[in-house]
Amino acid sequence: MQTTTALLQVLSSGIGTGAVYALVALGFNVVFKSTGAMNFAQGEWVVMGGMVTALLIGTFSSVGLAVVAAVVLVGVVGLLSERLTVQPLKRPDALVITLVTIGLSIVSRSLVMLVLGKKPVGYAGFSGNTALSFGGVSIQSQTLWIIAITLAFLVVMHAFFERTILGKALRAAAADREAAAIVGVNVGSTVLLSFGIAALAGALAGAIVTPLTLASYDQGAIFGFKGFSAAMLGGLGSLPGAVVGGLALGLLEAFGSFYISSDFKDAIAFAVLLLILFVRPSGLLGRADIVKV
Amino acid sequence: MLEVEGLVAGYGGTEILHAVSLKVAHGQSVCLIGANGAGKTTLLRTLAGLIRPTAGRIFFDGADITNLSTSARLSRGLALVPEGRRVFAPMTVEENLEMGAFRRLWPRRAQGVASDRDMVFALFPRLAERRRQAAGLLSGGEQQMLAIGRALMGRPRLLLLDEPSMGLAPKVVQEIFATIRRLNAEGMSLLIAEQNASMALRSAAHGYVLAEGAVVRDGAGADLLHDDGVRAAYLGL
Ligand SMILES: Nc1ncnc2c1ncn2[C@@H]1O[C@H](COP(=O)(O)OP(=O)(O)OP(=O)(O)O)[C@@H](O)[C@H]1O
Ligand SMILES: [Mg+2]
Numbered sequence: 267m268q269t270t271t272a273l274l275q276v277l278s279s280g281i282g283t284g285a286v287y288a289l290v291a292l293g294f295n296v297v298f299k300s301t302g303a304m305n306f307a308q309g310e311w312v313v314m315g316g317m318v319t320a321l322l323i324g325t326f327s328s329v330g331l332a333v334v335a336a337v338v339l340v341g342v343v344g345l346l347s348e349r350l351t352v353q354p355l356k357r358p359d360a361l362v363i364t365l366v367t368i369g370l371s372i373v374s375r376s377l378v379m380l381v382l383g384k385k386p387v388g389y390a391g392f393s394g395n396t397a398l399s400f401g402g403v404s405i406q407s408q409t410l411w412i413i414a415i416t417l418a419f420l421v422v423m424h425a426f427f428e429r430t431i432l433g434k435a436l437r438a439a440a441a442d443r444e445a446a447a448i449v450g451v452n453v454g455s456t457v458l459l460s461f462g463i464a465a466l467a468g469a470l471a472g473a474i475v476t477p478l479t480l481a482s483y484d485q486g487a488i489f490g491f492k493g494f495s496a497a498m499l500g501g502l503g504s505l506p507g508a509v510v511g512g513l514a515l516g517l518l519e520a521f522g523s524f525y526i527s528s529d530f531k532d533a534i535a536f537a538v539l540l541l542i543l544f545v546r547p548s549g550l551l552g553r554a555d556i557v558k559v
Numbered sequence: 560m561l562e563v564e565g566l567v568a569g570y571g572g573t574e575i576l577h578a579v580s581l582k583v584a585h586g587q588s589v590c591l592i593g594a595n596g597a598g599k600t601t602l603l604r605t606l607a608g609l610i611r612p613t614a615g616r617i618f619f620d621g622a623d624i625t626n627l628s629t630s631a632r633l634s635r636g637l638a639l640v641p642e643g644r645r646v647f648a649p650m651t652v653e654e655n656l657e658m659g660a661f662r663r664l665w666p667r668r669a670q671g672v673a674s675d676r677d678m679v680f681a682l683f684p685r686l687a688e689r690r691r692q693a694a695g696l697l698s699g700g701e702q703q704m705l706a707i708g709r710a711l712m713g714r715p716r717l718l719l720l721d722e723p724s725m726g727l728a729p730k731v732v733q734e735i736f737a738t739i740r741r742l743n744a745e746g747m748s749l750l751i752a753e754q755n756a757s758m759a760l761r762s763a764a765h766g767y768v769l770a771e772g773a774v775v776r777d778g779a780g781a782d783l784l785h786d787d788g789v790r791a792a793y794l795g796l
Contacts, residue, residue, distance in 0.1 A: 431657070431664040438647045438658045445645040447609060449709065450630035450662035 274403040276524045277517070282409035282478075284516020285416035289471035290493025291500060291508035292423065293464035299440040299503050300460035302360035306367040307347060309490025310374035311465045314340045315472025316481025317378060320387035329392050337469040344465020347374070348458045358457075371486060379483040386482035395477070408477045415474050419467070420509060427505065436460065440503075468493075488532065495539040501549025510550055514538075560585045560748050561606070561637075561717055566615035568605040575601045576772045578615065583717060588740075588749040590759040590780065592793050593769035599752035600642050602769070603719045606750075607639035608632045619717070633662050638715035642722050642752075644706040648695030652686050655694050655705055659712030672712070679708035682738060700731035707738070717748040724755040736762055756793040760784040768793070 290312055297305040318336035319329075326332045351366050352358060391408035398405050427433040439446040439456040447453050472481060472489070492515065500511025515538060522534040542549060561583040569575040575598045583589045593599050604610050606617060608629035617625045619635055627635075647655050656676050663669040680687035683704040689697060694705055703723055710718060723739065724732040732755065740762050743749050753759035760766050766783040768776040776789065783789045 431661065434650070434654055434658060435661060435665070437650060438654075438661075441647040441649050442645050444609070445641065445647060446658070447629055448607060448639050448641055448645070449658050449713065450633045451658075452630070 271402045275405070276520045278403070278405045278409055280517035280520030281513060282412045282516070283519060284513035285412050286471045286475045287492050287496040287515050288509045288512025289416055289419065289467045290489055291496035291512050292505060293467040294493050294497040295503050295505060295508050296460045296467070297464045300436065300457050301358070301363050303363035303367065304494065305464060306364070306490060307371040307374055308464060308468050308493055309486035309488070310371050310378065311340050311344060311468030312472035312489040313481055313483060313486045314343060314378060315469030316476035317382045317387055317483070319473045319476065320389050320481060321382060323389050329389070333473045336473055337466055340469030341462050341466040345458060345462045348461035352457060352461070353454060371490070375483060375486055382483065384483060386480040388476055388480040391477040406478065412474045415470065419470060423505070432459070492535050495535045498539055498549055499542050501552030504549065504551050507549055507551040514550070560620060561750065562618040563606070564616045566602070566605060566612050566617065568601060568610050568612040574772070576605065579772070579774055581767050581774060581777070583748055583750050586746050586748055587765060588743045588751070588763045589765045589767070590763035591750065591752040591767050591769055592754070592756040592759060594793070595754070597769040598772040599769055600721055603639060603721050603750070603752055606719055607637065630662055633713045636714065636716035637719070638710040638713045639719045640706045640710045640721060640723065643725065644702045646694040646697070646702050646705050646709070649693055651691050652694055652697070652705060653690045655709050656712050659709035662713060675712055675714065679711055683708055700727050700735065703727060703735055717750065718742070720749065720751040722752055722754060724753060724758060732758065757784065
């Protein structure tokens with residue numbers, strides 16, 4: 267009985283962490299789909315989401331408003347980043363964009379440190395720092411917020427990509443840039459939009475996880491690495507893959523720290539990444555792409 | 560309808576088209592023949608606005624469209640069916656057609672897109688049967704039909720077709736050309752680039768022969784078809 271309770275507790279915290287990883291992985295995948303590049307700045311947007319929310323909470327008395335404002339602001343940072351560093355590229359191939367995002371991540375980190383400070387910041391959970399008890403299993407209320415908000419965001423994203431003409435244009439440009447241009451899609455704008463969406467997803471992840479972890483300017487790399495591992499685990503470029511990969515990584519970490527030691531938590535992501543690269547590089551949901559005849 | 564004057568275009572520093580001039584009259588079917596690498600695709604892509612010409616002018620309905628974007632050219636009624644079909648492989652047949660009408664759906668939703676889709680399905684009943692299938696899983700002939708249907712969704716008045724017969728079985732080629740002739744009979748102007756020169760010349764009123772980026776001959780389709788030089792060089796006869 268005791269162990270069942272403990273396991274359920276580990277399970278819930280794993281799902282919470284996994285939801286955050288899923289959001290970061292989704293950001294990776296959206297940019298990967300539109301450019302073929304790995305966006306190393308993804309993790310910095312997670313940090314910005316948490317730190318900007320912390321900053322705004324004083325101004326907007328309501329946590330909800332602070333989160334929304336911070337996420338929108340970081341979304342704008344994502345759009346600006348694309349316009350300033352990717353759009354002007356003469357030869358925007360995947361490798362060049364990837365290299366540019368490495369520079370972008372370093373500059374973003376310095377700017378965050380200069381503007382928002384070096385001190386870790388945090389704020390209370392959206393329902394305070396309360397824990398709910400379900401038949402002896404105690405779950406942080408913020409974990410439930412994380413799961414609910416992530417689910418809502420995923421539903422909105424799914425509807426965007428499947429139901430709206432703009433979402434379909436993004437998918438079309440990801441499938442064939444030239445063909446998208448032929449039907450009148452401005453391919454440059456789809457790349458811009460993908461950076462905006464990736465920044466939104468990353469910032470949201472940061473804003474909802476900060477009550478559990480604190481946010482500090484130097485966490486971007488580790489968030490980016492976790493999100494990247496989750497994206498690889500699920501299958502790079504696949505949106506359902508981001509969810510599956512994020513949850514799987516979150517659960518592996520949670521159970522790994524429970525059974526082994528929490529000191530190994532970050533090493534687990536690395537082990538998972540290596541394993542997937544050795545055994546199944548296309549990821550859990552990856553399949554051979556549908557090819558043109 | 561379309562007038563091209565002294566068009567010069569290429570890739571990077573390499574000039575491929577050297578002062579190409581040609582005309583397509585209203586409702587006319589014109590074909591463009593030439594060997595591999597002659598510059599047919601480069602010409603059609605320049606006409607569609609995918610490549611910026613370095614010199615020359617393109618007039619459409621009397622207006623200079625040389626500097627217009629692809630999207631603006633679509634709005635005026637100029638659509639390209641690209642070489643190799645280039646359907647959106649992971650998207651369904653219906654979504655591919657919807658993307659063909661992108662400019663009419665974004666930023667504002669225009670009327671008539673659904674009825675145009677039904678018109679395309681009437682033209683290609685096999686697409687209607689496969690409307691929810693991923694385009695990448697269609698046969699080559701079906702993909703060509705979809706590529707043509709996608710272009711029609713933009714409501715063009717001049718259709719640029721780049722090698723519609725490429726890689727297709729003779730029977731399917733017949734079928735595709737029958738549809739193309741039907742579109743022309745209904746008033747659509749056509750500019751068709753083809754390596755399958757005899758088929759193209761037979762269904763075209765006028766033909767241009769492109770060699771190394773320049774027009775080397777032009778004339779009525781039937782005349783070119785019976786011209787000894789053209790027959791030897793492009794028809795393998
Ligand atoms: N993207 C490109 N970059 C550089 N050169 C190119 C590119 N595409 C084509 N070329 C060159 O331009 C020339 C004309 O090619 P183009 O594709 O226009 O010929 P084509 O007449 O369509 O040939 P085909 O019958 O094989 O389709 C060729 O020498 C080709 O190598
Ligand atoms: Mg060609």
